[in-house]
Amino acid sequence: MSGIVSIRNLRKSYGTFEALKGIDLDIAEGEVVCVVGPSGSGKSTLIRCINRLEDFARESTITVDGIPVQPGPALAKVRAEVGMVFQSFNLFPHLTVRRNVMLAPMRVRGTSTAEAADRADVLLRRVGIYEQADKYPAFLSGGQQQRVAIARALAMEPRVMLFDEPTSALDPEMVGEVLDVMKQLAGTGVTMIVVTHEMGFARQVADRVLFMDGGEVIETGPPEQIFSNPTEARTQYFLSAVLNH
Amino acid sequence: MEIFDTFFNMEVLLRAFPMLMKGLWVMLQLGLVSIVAGLILGLGLALVRLYAPRPAQLMARVYIDVFRSLPLLVLLIIVYYALPFVGLRLSPFWSAMSALTLVSGAYTAEIYRAGIQAIPHGQFEASAALGLSYRHTMVDVILPQAVKIVIPPLTNNSINVIKDTALASVVAMPDLLKQATQAQALAANPSPLIGAAVIYVMFLWPAVAAVSRLERRFGAGER
Ligand SMILES: Nc1ncnc2c1ncn2[C@@H]1O[C@H](COP(=O)(O)OP(=O)(O)O)[C@@H](O)[C@H]1O
Ligand SMILES: [Mg+2]
Numbered sequence: 492m493s494g495i496v497s498i499r500n501l502r503k504s505y506g507t508f509e510a511l512k513g514i515d516l517d518i519a520e521g522e523v524v525c526v527v528g529p530s531g532s533g534k535s536t537l538i539r540c541i542n543r544l545e546d547f548a549r550e551s552t553i554t555v556d557g558i559p560v561q562p563g564p565a566l567a568k569v570r571a572e573v574g575m576v577f578q579s580f581n582l583f584p585h586l587t588v589r590r591n592v593m594l595a596p597m598r599v600r601g602t603s604t605a606e607a608a609d610r611a612d613v614l615l616r617r618v619g620i621y622e623q624a625d626k627y628p629a630f631l632s633g634g635q636q637q638r639v640a641i642a643r644a645l646a647m648e649p650r651v652m653l654f655d656e657p658t659s660a661l662d663p664e665m666v667g668e669v670l671d672v673m674k675q676l677a678g679t680g681v682t683m684i685v686v687t688h689e690m691g692f693a694r695q696v697a698d699r700v701l702f703m704d705g706g707e708v709i710e711t712g713p714p715e716q717i718f719s720n721p722t723e724a725r726t727q728y729f730l731s732a733v734l735n736h
Numbered sequence: 737m738e739i740f741d742t743f744f745n746m747e748v749l750l751r752a753f754p755m756l757m758k759g760l761w762v763m764l765q766l767g768l769v770s771i772v773a774g775l776i777l778g779l780g781l782a783l784v785r786l787y788a789p790r791p792a793q794l795m796a797r798v799y800i801d802v803f804r805s806l807p808l809l810v811l812l813i814i815v816y817y818a819l820p821f822v823g824l825r826l827s828p829f830w831s832a833m834s835a836l837t838l839v840s841g842a843y844t845a846e847i848y849r850a851g852i853q854a855i856p857h858g859q860f861e862a863s864a865a866l867g868l869s870y871r872h873t874m875v876d877v878i879l880p881q882a883v884k885i886v887i888p889p890l891t892n893n894s895i896n897v898i899k900d901t902a903l904a905s906v907v908a909m910p911d912l913l914k915q916a917t918q919a920q921a922l923a924a925n926p927s928p929l930i931g932a933a934v935i936y937v938m939f940l941w942p943a944v945a946a947v948s949r950l951e952r953r954f955g956a957g958e959r
Binding site for chain 2 (some may be wrong): 542544567570571573574575577579581582583584585594595598599643644647
C-alpha cells in the first residue's frame with residue numbers, strides 16, 4: 492500500500508556524482524518523518540525532489556496523493572499540495588508579512604483579497620506573528636521570519652509540509668520558538684518531512700526517523716529504536732558524534 | 737563686449753526662441769517614444785536571453801552584443817539612407833526613433849538581466865514551491881525587486897537616449913540641434929547653439945542629479 496508520498500527508485504546525479512542512489516520510501520498521511528544524517532548525505536536533495544525543485548532520473552517515480560511528480564501541468568497541483576520551508580526563510584522582501592502569506596492563495600487558488608487577508612491573519616496568530624503583520628520581513632528576527640515562512644506555506648493548505656533544516660540558520664535562542672510551532676503543527680495531522688539536526692525534536696515529535704548517508708537510506712524506524720538501538724554501524728557512529736559533541 | 741555679442745546675443749536668441757522651442761518639442765517626443773519602446777524591447781530581450789530555449793537565447797545575445805557595438809550614428813544613417821534600397825523608406829522621425837530604440841533596447845536588456853540575476857535564487861525556489869506560475873513569479877516576486885536595482889541605470893540610459901536625439905539632425909530631423917544650427921545660419925551668429933546647449937543641460941541636469949540620489953538611496957543597503 493502506498494502512502495500520500497510514494498518514492499520508488501529515486502536516483503539523482505550531478506554530472507557523474509550520484510547524490511541519491513535509488514531510494515524507496517512511502518510516507519503515510521499524517522505521518523511525521525525526520526530525516527537525519529551527515530552533511531552531504533543527500534537529505535536536501537531527497538526532499539527537494541518531492542516538489543521537483545530538483546529534477547531526477549527518468550526511471551525514478553514519485554507520487555504525491557497519487558499525482559506523479561512530473562514536469563507539466565500536474566506539477567502545479569503537486570506544488571499546491573506540498574508546502575516547503577527553507578533553511579534561509581526566502582521570504583519576499585518587498586512584501587509585508589501579511590502580503591507574503593496572501594500571495595500564493597490569491598495567485599494560485601484565486602482566493603479573493605479579503606479572504607486571503609483573513610486567512611493570513613488566522614495563520615499569523617497561530618504562529619504568533621500577528622502583531623508584525625504589516626512589517627517588512629527585514630525588520631523581523633530570524634525566528635520570526637521562519638515562523639512567517641511556515642505560515643506562508645500553510646496558507647496553501649498543503650497536505651504535505653517539507654522542512655529543510657528550518658532552524659539551522661537561527662541564533663540558538665530562536666530555535667525553540669520555531670520548533671514549538673512545528674510541534675503544534677505536527678498535532679494537526681499534516682504530513683511532515685523534516686530534515687533536521689535537532690535530535691531532541693526528532694525524538695519527541697517524529698513518528699519515524701530516517702538515517703541517510705552517502706545518498707542512501709541506511710536505517711529507518713521509530714525514534715526510540717533509532718536513537719537507543721541503532722543496528723547499523725554508520726548510524727551508531729553518526730549519532731554518537733552528534734549527541735556527544 | 738564682443739564675447740557677449742557673439743555667443744550670448746540676446747536679440748538673436750529671442751528671434752531664435754520659437755525655433756528652439758520647436759526643436760525642444762521634437763527632442764522630447766523623439767526621446768520619450770524611443771525610451772518607452774526601448775524599455776519594452778529590452779525587457780522582452782532580457783527574458784528571452786535568460787529563459788527562452790537555447791537557440792532563442794543565443795539570438796538575443798547576438799542582437800544585444802551587435803547593437804551595443806554599433807555606433808548609433810552609423811545605424812541611423814543605415815536606417816535612413818540604406819534601407820530605402822530594399823524598399824523600406826522611413827520618415828526622419830521613425831528612422832531616428834527606430835535607431836534609438838534598437839540600441840537602447842540592447843542596453844536596457846543588459847540592465848534588466850543584471851537586475852534579475854541579482855535576485856537570490858531562493859526567491860525563485862520559494863515561488864516555485866508555493867506553486868506560482870512563471871508569469872506570477874516574474875510579475876509578483878522577481879520584477880518588483882529587480883526594478884529597484886535597475887531604476888538608476890535605466891534612468892542613466894534614458895538620459896543617453898535624450899542626448900542621442902541630437903544625432904537625428906543628420907537625417908534632417910528638425911530636432912533641437914538642427915533648429916539651433918539653422919537659426920545660427922539665419923542670424924550669422926552662434927548664440928542659438930549656446931541656447932540649445934543651455935536647454936539640454938536644463939533638462940538633463942535634474943535627471944542626472946536624480947540618478948545620483950537614487951543610487952545613494954538604493955545603495956544604502958535596505959532591499
Ligand atoms: N547543485 C549541485 N551540484 C553538484 N553537486 C551538488 C549540488 N547540490 C548538491 N550536490 C551534492 O550532492 C550531495 C548531497 O547534497 P545535499 O542533498 O545538499 O546534502 P545534505 O542536505 O544532506 O547536506 C552533496 O555531496 C553535494 O555536494
Ligand atoms: Mg541540506
